[in-house]
Amino acid sequence: MIQILPLEGVAEVTLGTDLAAVVTDRCELENGDVVVLAQKAVSKAEGRIVRLTDVEPSAFARQLAGDDGDARHLEVILRESKRVLRARQSFVIAETRQGFICASAGVDASNTPEEGTLVLLPDDADASAARIREGIRALTGRDVGVVISDSFGRPWRQGTIDVAIGVAGIPALLDLRGTKDARGHELRSTQIAVADEIASAAELVMGKANGIPGAVVRGLRLEGDGTAADIRIPEDRDLFR
Amino acid sequence: MIQILPLEGVAEVTLGTDLAAVVTDRCELENGDVVVLAQKAVSKAEGRIVRLTDVEPSAFARQLAGDDGDARHLEVILRESKRVLRARQSFVIAETRQGFICASAGVDASNTPEEGTLVLLPDDADASAARIREGIRALTGRDVGVVISDSFGRPWRQGTIDVAIGVAGIPALLDLRGTKDARGHELRSTQIAVADEIASAAELVMGKANGIPGAVVRGLRLEGDGTAADIRIPEDRDLFR
Numbered sequence: 001m002i003q004i005l006p007l008e009g010v011a012e013v014t015l016g017t018d019l020a021a022v023v024t025d026r027c028e029l030e031n032g033d034v035v036v037l038a039q040k041a042v043s044k045a046e047g048r049i050v051r052l053t054d055v056e057p058s059a060f061a062r063q064l065a066g067d068d069g070d071a072r073h074l075e076v077i078l079r080e081s082k083r084v085l086r087a088r089q090s091f092v093i094a095e096t097r098q099g100f101i102c103a104s105a106g107v108d109a110s111n112t113p114e115e116g117t118l119v120l121l122p123d124d125a126d127a128s129a130a131r132i133r134e135g136i137r138a139l140t141g142r143d144v145g146v147v148i149s150d151s152f153g154r155p156w157r158q159g160t161i162d163v164a165i166g167v168a169g170i171p172a173l174l175d176l177r178g179t180k181d182a183r184g185h186e187l188r189s190t191q192i193a194v195a196d197e198i199a200s201a202a203e204l205v206m207g208k209a210n211g212i213p214g215a216v217v218r219g220l221r222l223e224g225d226g227t228a229a230d231i232r233i234p235e236d237r238d239l240f241r
Numbered sequence: 242m243i244q245i246l247p248l249e250g251v252a253e254v255t256l257g258t259d260l261a262a263v264v265t266d267r268c269e270l271e272n273g274d275v276v277v278l279a280q281k282a283v284s285k286a287e288g289r290i291v292r293l294t295d296v297e298p299s300a301f302a303r304q305l306a307g308d309d310g311d312a313r314h315l316e317v318i319l320r321e322s323k324r325v326l327r328a329r330q331s332f333v334i335a336e337t338r339q340g341f342i343c344a345s346a347g348v349d350a351s352n353t354p355e356e357g358t359l360v361l362l363p364d365d366a367d368a369s370a371a372r373i374r375e376g377i378r379a380l381t382g383r384d385v386g387v388v389i390s391d392s393f394g395r396p397w398r399q400g401t402i403d404v405a406i407g408v409a410g411i412p413a414l415l416d417l418r419g420t421k422d423a424r425g426h427e428l429r430s431t432q433i434a435v436a437d438e439i440a441s442a443a444e445l446v447m448g449k450a451n452g453i454p455g456a457v458v459r460g461l462r463l464e465g466d467g468t469a470a471d472i473r474i475p476e477d478r479d480l481f482r
Contacts, residue, residue: 002245002445004460086480093480101397151433155396155481156342158474159414159434161441163398173400192392193400194445200402201442204243204435204461219245220445233399239327239334240396240481 002219006205006212013040013213014113015047020135027216029142034170034217035132036202039150040111040119041213042128042166048120049113050076065090073109076118080105096121099232100165102152122148125166126227133168145170145222149199155240162203164195164228171195172226193231194222243460247446247453254281254454255354256288261376268457270383275411275458276373277443280391281352281360282454283369283407289361290354291317306331314350317359321346337362340473341406343393363389366407367468374409386411386463390440396481403444405436405469412436413467434472435463 007026013019019042023035043049057071061078065071069090078084081094085101094105098121106121113119122128129146136144148166153159164172172195179190202215248267254260260283264276284290298312302319306312310331319325322335326342335346339362347362354360363369370387377385389407394400405413413436420431443456 001247002442004243004245004442006242088480156474156479157404157434157437158472159432159437161402161434161437191400192444193398193402196398196400196402197441197444200438201243201245201445203433203438204442204458217445231399233397238397239329 002201002217004201004205005216005218007214007216008212010041010211010213012113013044015045015049017041017045018135019045020132020139023132023214023216024136024139029136029140029144029216030218031143032145032218032220032222033142034145034147034198034220034222035136035214036147036149036199036206036217037132037214038206039106039121039125039148039165040108042122042125042132042148043119044113046122046128048122050118050120051114052076052116052118064092073107073118076120077105077107080107080120098124098165099229100152102150106150106165121150121165126168126229127166129166129168129228143169145220147195147198147202148228149202151203161196162199162206164193164199164231167195167226167228167230169225170198170220170222171224172228172230174222195226195228196231243442243458245442245446246457246459248455248457249453251282251452251454253354254285256286256290258282258286259376260286260455261373261380264373264455264457265377265380270377270381270385270457271459272384273386273459273461273463274383275386275388275439275461275463276377276455277388277390277440277447277458278373278455279447280347280362280366280389280406281349283363283366283373283389284360285354287363287369289363291359291361292355293317293357293359305333314348314359317361318346318348321348321361339365339406340470341393343391347391347406362391362406367409367470368407370407370409370469384410386461388436388439388443389469390443392444402437403440403447405434405440405472408436408467408469408471410466411439411461411463412465413469413471415463436467436469437472 055072057075061075062071149162151160174192177190296313298316302316303312390403392401415433418431
């Protein structure tokens with residue numbers, strides 16, 4: 001059996017908030033638990049905030065924004081992007097500097113700390129996850145996994161699901177290549193993005209508007225180690241860029 | 242708290258297996274539980290099996306199969322497809338007759354009931370989910386949700402995750418459009434594909450090779466109703482066809 005425990009009663013996260021302490025204050029962790037934290041909380045703790053009045057938009061940002069969008073907002077999205085895959089009016093799907101492909105390069109204007117600010121993705125969410133994992137170990141002696149999650153849309157299917165943008169202490173992919181079924185056929189689905197599935201499972205208790213910035217997933221029996229970078233698909237294997 | 246309970250000790254599912262009885266035999270269900278069943282089990286119970294020796298491949302199937310693929314296998318994939326989106330050697334991504342976009346139009350050669358057979362997606366997995374839900378209600382009086390799950394790859398990210406291909410008794414999408422954050426901004430992620438997240442959560446206890454064809458997700462508080470068809474994205478809103 002797996003349990004998913006919401007981290008409730010967490011006060012507003014601000015620059016410098018010790019998320020390892022926030023988690024350990026609210027949950028008696030066990031070895032093997034996986035702590036899932038929403039990207040927004042991690043970004044705020046790391047000060048990944050931009051003030052729109054500090055932003056001078058480029059000509060391309062003005063063009064993308066058109067008459068309805070905010071060119072400064074588009075400028076921030078472009079600065080976070082390695083490449084724009086699609087743009088329709090001011091809606092942009094981009095590959096982020098970290099290698100994730102998502103709407104607005106992960107730049108978010110909702111639930112920001114202040115009017116007129118935007119929240120960016122953590123600079124290196126795998127490193128953030130590793131730091132929080134070490135922080136929890138230092139505070140409690142427990143060996144846990146950490147997943148940093150964000151809500152991504154995807155082609156072909158409506159709605160967002162939460163996926164992993166940072167991973168530490170667990171594998172991101174379960175590799176079944178070479179595993180055979182009962183009849184000796186190799187399994188069709190040879191790799192499972194288990195970190196993404198954990199992020200989605202945690203979202204079920206976190207919600208969007210109710211101030212629950214994380215969850216603990218208990219009862220997984222995962223061995224090994226990985227990072228969210230493992231989930232990025234090599235360009236030559238991706239049929240949809 | 243949410244709990245995910247694996248359905249263990251299920252014998253091989255064959256044509257006519259009563260999945261509602263299988264579930265209720267193995268778990269004391271409660272109102273509001275969501276029963277997740279793997280597509281493979283549902284397809285087998287519904288006899289969605291094709292024997293390769295019964296298949297005469299078309300010229301297009303022979304062309305796609307090339308020298309290494311099995312043209313009969315490709316023929317079955319094409320028969321299940323409304324449209325082929327991408328093909329590389331004998332690897333095909335297609336829109337199924339049901340409107341899902343996935344590898345091989347959901348046709349699977351692993352864990353089939355017999356050598357030389359392929360398992361197809363249920364003809365209408367939303368209807369399958371509704372039938373199983375009614376079967377459970379008839380057997381126990383309990384009002385549960387049912388999700389039929391399958392493992393799908395996706396663009397831009399390695400590995401498969403489980404998603405919902407059939408839904409009954411719960412919403413497939415949670416619609417937050419119009420919901421504001423604490424500062425009055427509309428939420429960026431306006432719809433959450435909760436049925437997909439439930440499918441992914443259940444996969445964490447099901448695995449691929451260990452014969453656990455389903456799980457019960459307990460503790461969700463979902464209101465309303467939907468189908469997996471709700472998750473199909475309208476073509477004009479999809480930037481990636």
